[in-house]
Amino acid sequence: xxxxxxxxxxxxxxxxxxxPNPRLTGIGAGLFAAAAMFLIGCLDWLLFDESPAVxxxxxxxxxxxxxxxxxxxxxxxxxxSVPIAFAxxxxxxxxxxxxxxxxxxxxxxxxxxxxxxxYGGTLVAGLITSVRKVRLMRARQRRLTQAAHTxxxxxxxxPPAPAGRAAGRAPRRPSQR
Numbered sequence: 001x002x003x004x005x006x007x008x009x010x011x012x013x014x015x016x017x018x019x020p021n022p023r024l025t026g027i028g029a030g031l032f033a034a035a036a037m038f039l040i041g042c043l044d045w046l047l048f049d050e051s052p053a054v055x056x057x058x059x060x061x062x063x064x065x066x067x068x069x070x071x072x073x074x075x076x077x078x079x080x081s082v083p084i085a086f087a088x089x090x091x092x093x094x095x096x097x098x099x100x101x102x103x104x105x106x107x108x109x110x111x112x113x114x115x116x117x118x119y120g121g122t123l124v125a126g127l128i129t130s131v132r133k134v135r136l137m138r139a140r141q142r143r144l145t146q147a148a149h150t151x152x153x154x155x156x157x158x159p160p161a162p163a164g165r166a167a168g169r170a171p172r173r174p175s176q177r
Contacts, residue, residue, distance in 0.1 A: 019056035022069050026077030029070040033081050036062045037089025040077050050093040052110070056117030059086055065130035075133050079126040087111055 024032060041059045048054045062085070067078040087107065096106025111118065 003058055009050045024066075024074075025071060026081070029066050029074065030081035030084065032069070033062055033066040033085035036065075037085040038092070039089075039175050040154050041089040041092040050095065052093065055090065055093055056114060056120075059089075059117055059121045062123055063071035063125040064128060067125040067132070070129070072132070072136055075129045076100045078097045078129045079122055082125045083118055083122050086121060090114070100125070 002014075018080045037059065040062070041055060043053045044051055063078075066082055067075075068086075070078045079153040082119075088111050091107050092101070093105070093112040096102040096104075
């Protein structure tokens with residue numbers, strides 16, 4: 001979309017247009033979210049000493065990007081994949097010790113303690129995908145309405161079927177008893 005002739009584009013709009021606009025499949029969006037959250041979890045562990053606030057705050061834009069970048073056909077997958085990505089990404093900062101059981105319990109505890117961030121990111125993804133779906137449905141309805149107004153009625157109609165016969169069927173024979 002370009003601005004009308006003689007009208008400058010605001011700098012913010014120009015900057016937004018330069019951002020990447022990929023269209024990810026449902027699986028691709030889930031993989032993007034999981035990889036981004038795991039990377040954020042690892043960086044949080046290295047740089048911020050396992051800060052759950054940093055992890056939670058960075059989860060919100062990842063949720064928004066996942067919901068914005070998923071294809072229209074796969075919109076329902078974004079609110080499903082972001083909580084899974086949160087759980088996957090929280091593993092590096094969850095702590096825990098004592099083998100697999102200790103790490104698993106630490107992840108489950110971290111999910112329970114940081115449920116607010118989890119719900120917030122899921123809500124962000126759900127709202128964005130809902131708005132996108134409503135806009136797609138309205139655009140489709142607008143196209144159908146315009147097509148109905150521009151379509152011409154059929155000039156020739158099919159002649160009625162002869163009496164006693166169904167269209168395209170052979171006449172019935174009397175039963176022989």
